[in-house]
Amino acid sequence: MKFLSRAALAATVYATLAATAAWAGDMVTVTDITGRKVEVSVPVERVILGEGRQIYFTAALDTDAPFKRVVGWRDDFKKADLDGYNEYLRKFPEMDKLPTFGGMKDGTFDVEQAVALHPDVIIMNIDAKAATEEAGYIDKLAKVGIPLVYVDFREKPMENTEPSMRLIGKLYGKEDRAEDFIKFREEEIAKVTDVLAAHPDVKKPVVFMERAGGYSDDCCMSFGNENFGKMVEIAGGINMAKDIIPGTFGTVNPEQIIASDPDQVIVTGANWELYVPGDNWVGLGAGADKKEAARKLSALMDRPGFTGIKAVKDGNVHAIWHQFYNNPYQFVAIQQIAKWLHPDLFKDLDPEATFSELHKRFLPVPYESGYFVSVNYGG
Known part of the structure; x- marks a missing residue:
């Protein structure tokens, strides 16, 4: 009986979609970030976000009403960025009632639930692609007329943010808004790259980027030549793990940190109270307690692999909001890293002001400090 009800549901949704396709919008073919050609009726009015943190880019386009198109989303935003979730919840309490999904990668995405919500499109992150294809979700959704991008x-x-924003701008009918965001992003990155280009002989410090330090007892997750690893390079540093980790993400051991003796350490952190309650992670985000974050960051430097290294002895230990790794605001992180690595070159650069300006121009919530912290040991 359950199988029949699902089949009936799918047939009903398909008929509804077919009947409304003619007036729902213009049918266009878009190219997603993997190069797939996908037919979508735009502007979309009903969207399922394959990750809750996709509200970061949705809010930059649908600033006045960031949840107006969202009919369902993955349940990760609250868990991965509790401070950010609460920041949005205060202004948009209705978001707490949105239907939530599990993830593609962990096999808890519910196709029948998605079909029942009648989405015009489902937006997925590229890291879910293998699991999505293995489960045959794209074909299942296509049979009931639901495109996935x-x-x-x-x-x-650093390669895919601009085309991703253009794609979403096309889907949302907000192409001009997307171009405004892209232009702002380019201008803010240029405030770093132009200065470094004018000082080609500047010494580049070796930086160890620790991903989610204190989230677990293991040491240490880091980044290869992408994501925060690439941001370090753009900001005028040398990513310590570049030649150790072959892909975007990986691990290094304490002995490799000691041998490399990095000049700077930067740890990513967020409020992960719902993932790992009361643990050693550095809680950063909107309105975070910087004093408590600094205390936790300092404690992380007592682990094997960090005691005695140059960064700790010289007082060049920092933490940065983890979620810069998964949203289009990376240019703020690049500015902050550049300021840490080259304080003399970037003494007039103000990443906090940049992030505040981003909020004023593109986001529906006011800026609250709490995304960066440093600890100094003297030296």
């Missing part, structure tokens, strides 16, 4: 702000964000 991939975007990427995580695997190769």
Whole structure:
């Protein structure tokens, strides 16, 4: 009986979609970030976000009403960025009632639930592609007229952020808004790259980027030549793990940190109270307690692999909001990293002001400090 009800549901939804296709919008073919050609009726009015944190880019386009198209989303936003979730919840309490999904990669995405919500499109992150294809979700959704597109702000964000924003702008009917965002992003990155280009002989410090330090007892997750690893390079540093980790993400051991003796350490962190309650992670995000974040960051430097290295001895230890790794705001992170690595060159650069300006121009919530922290040991 359950199988029949699902089949009946799918048939009903398909008939509804077919009947409304003619007036729902213009049918266009878009190219997603993987190169797939996908037919979508635009502007879309009903969207399922394959990750809750995709509200970061949705809010930059649908600033006045960021949830107006969202009919369902993955349940990760609250868990992965509790401070950010609460920031949005205060202004948009209705978001707490949106239907939530599990993930493609962990096999908990519910296709029947998605079909019942009548979405015009499902937006997935590229890291879910293998699991999506293995489960045959694209074909299942296509049979009931629901297109799926991939975007990427995580695997190769410096390469894929602009085309991803253009794709979403096309889907939302907000192409001009997307171009405004892209222009702002380019201008802010240029405030770093132009200065470095004018000082080609500047010494580049070796930087160890620790991904989610303190999230677990293991040491240490990091980044290869992408994501935060690429941001370090753009900001005028040398990513310590570039030649150790072959892909975007990986691990290094304490002995490799000691041998490399990095000049700077930058740890990513967020409020992960719902993932790992009361643990050693550095809680950063909107309105975070910087004093508590600095205390936790300092404690992380007592682990094997960090005690005695140059960065700790010289007082060049920092933490940055983890979620810069998965949204289109990476240019703020690039500015902050550049300021840490080259304080003399970038003494007039103000990443906090940049992030505040981003909020004023593109986001529906006011800027609250709490995304960066440093600890100094003297030296």
